[in-house]
Amino acid sequence: MIFKIWHHTRYLYSHKVFLEPHYLRFKPLQKSYLTLNHFHLKMDPEPVGLSFASDAENNPITQIWFNDQIDSLDIDVQIEVSVTEDYDFFSFILDPYCKLGTREPVYSQTLSDFFKPYLKGEVSGKIKSYVDTIIRKNDGEIIPTLFSLTDHIYREWEHHLVIETSELDSENCFREKAGSCRDLSWMLIEMLRYTGLAARYVSGYTYNDELDDGHELHAWVEVYLPGAGWIGIDPSAGIFVHEKYIPVSASFNPANTMPVTGNFRGNANSKMETHVSIEQIDD
Known part of the structure; x- marks a missing residue:
């Protein structure tokens, strides 16, 4: 089974601003039931620099930075993943076996x-x-x-x-x-x-x-x-x-999973618009 994902994000600023380095989280996490076939990232305006990395919790991130002031930023992401149908998510045993509600800790x-x-x-x-x-x-x-x-x-x-x-x-x-x-x-x-x-x-x-x-x-x-x-x-x-769940970011703190994070310099108000569409294609 294949899923195609289109994710568009737009930031509008009431006046021109200077963007500090921004961090994007759109690339799916590695999972045993999921294969990333295609990932394409397009921005308008284009950043002067772009770097792919992993954060402290091993989530894939993209760092972008700009030199010029801007009054809008469009981020378009195209993703294609293949997933294993009827994947057995319960093919495991608890090791060591443990229970809740006892004095015994779950973990070492x-x-x-x-x-x-x-x-x-x-x-x-x-x-x-x-x-x-x-x-x-x-x-x-x-x-x-x-x-x-x-x-x-x-x-x-x-x-x-x-x-x-x-x-x-x-x-x-x-x-x-x-x-x-x-x-x-x-x-x-x-x-x-x-x-x-x-x-x-x-x-x-x-x-x-x-x-x-x-x-x-x-x-x-x-x-x-x-x-x-x-x-x-x-x-x-x-x-x-x-298998129809496609994780992108995971953290102990929800703030660390936002698709886009970063600050801007300037006296302006900002507005965000976003749209996601997903198409399922049977193999």
Whole structure:
């Protein structure tokens, strides 16, 4: 199965500005079920410099810089990936075997030290009680607990589309029983971290028939399971991710996964427009 992705981003400035170095995150992450066939990046105006690199969490990034002042920036990305249909995402065993809700840590001390940023977080007593109830109902078994917790969020929380970025607040999302894919993912991350599981925020593309239009640019969660590695789960759809999820960036901090980051110098207001379209092509 092949997916073709077109992603257009436009920045408009009320007056000419000087852009500091910007960092772009559009290139898909390497996954065992995914092969990158084509990646093309075009900008108007063209930068005077461009460099491909990886950030501290091994996400592919593109650094660009300019010499002249500009009043607009257009970024066009074309991507083609091949994915393995019916890929078995559950072909693993937990090693070592472990349970939640016990005094035994999920990870070795070495892994716990490495995962500190992915384990850091604090939630309210109400969230703790909610998660503890689900753990008990599943006898602490990790996979059933993950299924149950993700399904509960999908069924009990109203999911809405939010284009504008806003501060993520898991407590508010839990209280209001509503949120965007970003909100639901961050709330689930903090719930998982409370259980002792390392979790990170993932941004990317998805071709998911269970989600409405406008979710092609999407956010979900990855949790690290001993013996299995990073496993994706999507609270917006109530499922474990499958081959139609195309991750671009993953981090302990959602701010590190934004498609474009960078500052500008100048007395101006800025406006962003973005559009994503995805086409599925059967082999």
